[in-house]
Amino acid sequence: MTVPRNPVGDAKEVLDMYWADSGGDLRLPVDPVKIARQMGAAVYLSDLAPGVSGQLEADDWGQTILLSPDNGPNRQRFTCAHEIGHLVDRGKRGGPAVFIDYRDGRAAQGTDSAEIYANQFAAELLMPADHVRRLAREGWTTQQMATRFGVSQAAMGIRRDNLRCA
Ligand SMILES: [Zn+2]
Incomplete structure (x- = not known):
């Protein structure tokens, strides 16, 4: 049975758990790198294949988010938030061990619906x-x-x- 995806609800949940202060307020801008690390993922800048802006690698030992230093800080933030989306989605529904996201929006591994989810998740995470x-x-x-x-x-x-x- 397929669990319906809820990217907005999932992003809110992550913000509540990892970013809101004790009063429930959000500090802006949201820092997706800090959130990813609090969620237990490692985040690195890394030289990735040409055109790749970020990837998520998951295995039994943990998750690693790699971001291309070729992109500016805003783009890195959005890519990191997108990869957190894959991480959350994978935690709830399973999925491939590696997601590779290209700058032009192509994704090597993910299905279209996984990519739409990750983009909607990232938009809500960074711009609630x-x-x-x-x-x-x-x-x-x-x-x-x-x-x-x-x-x-x-x-x-x-x-x-x-x-x-x-
Ligand atoms: Zn993706």
Whole structure:
């Protein structure tokens, strides 16, 4: 039986467990590298194959997230959040031992639905919907919000569109 995926709920759960303070508030920007490490994964910058922005390797001993230093910090953050998504998904449903994610969005191992899950998970982890909506109501520009959440302006614009608070 297939368990339905819930990327938004899963990301909220991870934020609650590993990032929220005792009052339930989130420090922004969210740091996915710290979260991954708190979850027990190792995170390294590593020279990866050409065009690869990140990968997750899992075995019986643990999980390792590798990020390409060729990408800027915002891209590294998004890739790390995406790999945490694979890690969580794998924990709940199983999956391949290695995920390889290319800069152009291609993934060598994952299925499309696993990649959609990881992207939605990453968007909620780095740009939690409640916070995006609140800042939008307060009149923040996309540029200001991108800085606050530590993402590119392009990613921030897409997030606002998707949440219908552009
Ligand atoms: Zn992926």
